[in-house]
Amino acid sequence: MKSLINKINKILISKFGVPNRNAAEMDPVDVLIATILSQNTTDKNSYKAYKNLKANFKNWNEVASAKQKTIEQNIRIGGLAKQKAKSIKIILNELLKQKGKVTLDYLKKLPNDEVVSELVKFNGVGVKTASCVLLFSLNRDVCPVDTHVHRTANRIGLVKTKSPEKTFELLNKNLPAGAAHSFHTNLIKLGRDICKSGRPLCTICPLFKICTYAEKNMHSISKVTKNDFLLLDNV
Ligand code: SF4
Incomplete structure (x- = not known):
């Protein structure tokens, strides 16, 4: 799973960039x-x-x-x-x-x-x-799992879990060193903007080729709205 996380992390960074991180440690x-x-x-x-x-x-x-x-x-x-x-x-x-x-x-x-x-x-x-x-705040290499990370990790095929707690356990056991912040932040971005809860926009997803959920949930390009493209242009 570690090499797959690495691959996904790299793809998401090339799509969304390296997320900003506050230089100063937060309290x-x-x-x-x-x-x-x-x-x-x-x-x-x-x-x-x-x-x-x-x-x-x-x-x-x-x-x-x-x-x-x-x-x-x-x-x-x-x-x-x-x-x-x-x-x-x-x-x-x-x-x-x-x-x-x-x-x-x-x-x-x-x-x-x-x-x-x-x-x-x-x-x-x-x-x-x-x-x-x-x-x-403690700058540890830990990936929090919210609803977006749980959903996207399951759809992509990284895990097959029923609860965010189990997803947290599995992802963090296999997280490559130094990947937590970008992986967490960019998966949330993916979940909000593309791999949406009700309507994943698979046809414009950077993970389309490696995602195990893609074939089951193909949405034709006609269902991708102009706003979806505008939103992607702004990321
Ligand atoms: S291909 Fe579709 S289901 Fe898979 S991560 Fe992308 S948007 Fe989500």
């Missing part, structure tokens, strides 16, 4: 909260919700002591505000209680599996969120 608490806010919403709305929190509170300590209703109002645009506000408040207060301040810096010394075990103890944090913290 793990920032990534954790941003990832919780990104659940079940668009990037645009979760980013606005995150920005509201950053703009309206001095720091995470202040969010921890804010009323849940106030947090909810700030993140409403990202949906599931009540649930997310509750998780965020519990996590921040738990960190305050355990560490004396809101910090996840202690994770930097731990191996990947221990980081995941530590994070999934928190209400509202699953393996996907924990692996985003690993990849985006």
